[in-house]
Amino acid sequence: MSLPIVAVVGRPNVGKSTLFNKLIGKRLSIVEDTPGVTRDRIYSKCEWRNREFMIVDTGGIEPASDDIILEQMRRQAEIAIEKADVIVFLTDIRCGVTAGDYDVASMLQKSGKPVILAVNKIDSIGDVPMEFYEFYNLGLGDPFPISAAHGHGSGDLLDEIFKYFPEKADDEYGEDYIRVAVIGKPNVGKSSLINKISGENRAIVSDIAGTTRDSTDTIVENEYGKYVFIDTAGIRRKSKINEKIEHYSTLRSYMAVDGADVCVIMIDATEGITDQDTKVAGYAHEQGKGCIIAVNKWDAIEKDGSTMNEFTEKLKEDFSFMSYAPFLFISAKTGQRINKLFELINSVNRQNCMRVSTGMLNDVLSYATTRVQPPSDKGRRLKIYYMTQPSTRPPTFVMFVNRADLFHFSYQRYIENQVRQTFGLEGTPVRFVIRERDKNDNK
Numbered sequence: 536m537s538l539p540i541v542a543v544v545g546r547p548n549v550g551k552s553t554l555f556n557k558l559i560g561k562r563l564s565i566v567e568d569t570p571g572v573t574r575d576r577i578y579s580k581c582e583w584r585n586r587e588f589m590i591v592d593t594g595g596i597e598p599a600s601d602d603i604i605l606e607q608m609r610r611q612a613e614i615a616i617e618k619a620d621v622i623v624f625l626t627d628i629r630c631g632v633t634a635g636d637y638d639v640a641s642m643l644q645k646s647g648k649p650v651i652l653a654v655n656k657i658d659s660i661g662d663v664p665m666e667f668y669e670f671y672n673l674g675l676g677d678p679f680p681i682s683a684a685h686g687h688g689s690g691d692l693l694d695e696i697f698k699y700f701p702e703k704a705d706d707e708y709g710e711d712y713i714r715v716a717v718i719g720k721p722n723v724g725k726s727s728l729i730n731k732i733s734g735e736n737r738a739i740v741s742d743i744a745g746t747t748r749d750s751t752d753t754i755v756e757n758e759y760g761k762y763v764f765i766d767t768a769g770i771r772r773k774s775k776i777n778e779k780i781e782h783y784s785t786l787r788s789y790m791a792v793d794g795a796d797v798c799v800i801m802i803d804a805t806e807g808i809t810d811q812d813t814k815v816a817g818y819a820h821e822q823g824k825g826c827i828i829a830v831n832k833w834d835a836i837e838k839d840g841s842t843m844n845e846f847t848e849k850l851k852e853d854f855s856f857m858s859y860a861p862f863l864f865i866s867a868k869t870g871q872r873i874n875k876l877f878e879l880i881n882s883v884n885r886q887n888c889m890r891v892s893t894g895m896l897n898d899v900l901s902y903a904t905t906r907v908q909p910p911s912d913k914g915r916r917l918k919i920y921y922m923t924q925p926s927t928r929p930p931t932f933v934m935f936v937n938r939a940d941l942f943h944f945s946y947q948r949y950i951e952n953q954v955r956q957t958f959g960l961e962g963t964p965v966r967f968v969i970r971e972r973d974k975n976d977n978k
Contacts, residue, residue, distance in 0.1 A: 549627040549630075550656060584693075616642075616643065621699045628667060632670055651699075652679065654679065654681065656684075714795045719812070796825060799827050803831060813854060816857060825887035830846065832866060833865060859963060860962060863879060889927065890927055899958075912941055915938065930960060
């Protein structure tokens with residue numbers, strides 16, 4: 536099921552990016568006092584009352600402006616409004632209600648979407664200033680006083696947002712289905728692969744980049760198992776995204792990754808590896824998904840005895856940040872190695888949800904620390920008391936130590952290699968969390 540989408544809209548410089556950063560808990564949007572800094576829509580996952588949703592930060596709306604950049608920002612905000620489940624209209628107490636606010640309010644009322652009016656920059660706690668009541672004139676119901684900078688009122692605002700979320704639907708596919716997102720640049724053959732796998736033309740196939748405008752699901756059941764393949768719109772560089780509809784397609788592609796168990800990252804063998812390929816893969820890696828790198832159109836490559844080895848070495852170099860991911864050379868057109876792809880999907884999915892007992896982990900830890908002593912600094916040596924695995928997807932390991940600052944990245948990588956050599960974990964990232972058990976240990 537897709538996550539609910541919340542769009543934060545309003546005039547330039549009312550604090551939308553500050554509110555966005557406060558709600559997601561990190562500085563993702565650029566925050567400046569200069570109007571127009573957020574020119575594109577930025578989105579991130581957020582959670583409130585055990586419910587995840589996507590929050591979208593939009594560029595400021597200037598309904599009457601003829602400025603080219605402001606025109607583009609308005610069009611992007613309109614797309615966000617169209618696709619949102621809930622809209623937060625942010626205003627500024629210091630400016631009062633402006634003509635621009637009335638114009639934006641009129642636009643939002645025409646959208647037919649739930650609109651929550653928030654009045655920002657009320658930084659003092661207590662009774663709201665008299666100017667606050669002026670915002671009732673916008674005709675959007677009771678305003679919510681907030682301070683995006685300090686977080687005042689954000690809980691009440693989130694509670695109001697929560698009221699408009701659609702009911703959680705039961706998973707339309709059972710747990711025995713593996714969800715596979717097929718991602719990559721436009722025109723690498725994602726739709727062709729889905730069509731070959733399903734045996735029918737489920738997705739439009741064209742040489743024109745950007746044919747797939749949205750994410751579509753294809754159910755496949757065969758001798759290898761049960762799968763839901765998600766054919767996503769190609770993810771382009773932001774500078775290359777000119778049509779406003781493609782911005783939403785990119786958002787849906789990232790959301791498809793979020794909802795997948797395994798990501799098949801497709802690369803066009805005829806074009807070679809590009810920076811955008813590694814960025815697409817990087818998002819799947821950051822989300823902790825099981826990953827397979829599929830090099831498509833391999834049938835169109837002229838080969839000699841060393842072609843595959845040379846391409847593999849190039850892949851290892853460019854995807855060194857996810858060295859765990861297996862490579863597979865396929866042809867969506869001819870079906871070459873498609874059966875092998877199913878086997879890899881099954882294997883990677885098992886590895887991504889693998890759970891290892893604490894006893895087995897600590898046996899590996901004991902062997903590793905005996906073989907290579909932990910690092911030390913100024914007479915203090917790192918002590919790793921024990922390791923446990925609290926969660927999967929991706930496998931996440933917590934190590935309790937005496938001093939986290941002594942746990943150098945190189946030694947962490949060594950421990951990770953020992954864990955991988957023992958338990959496999961091919962095709963999945965792993966996470967290590969370092970916790971100090973006793974900061975006052977002076978022994």
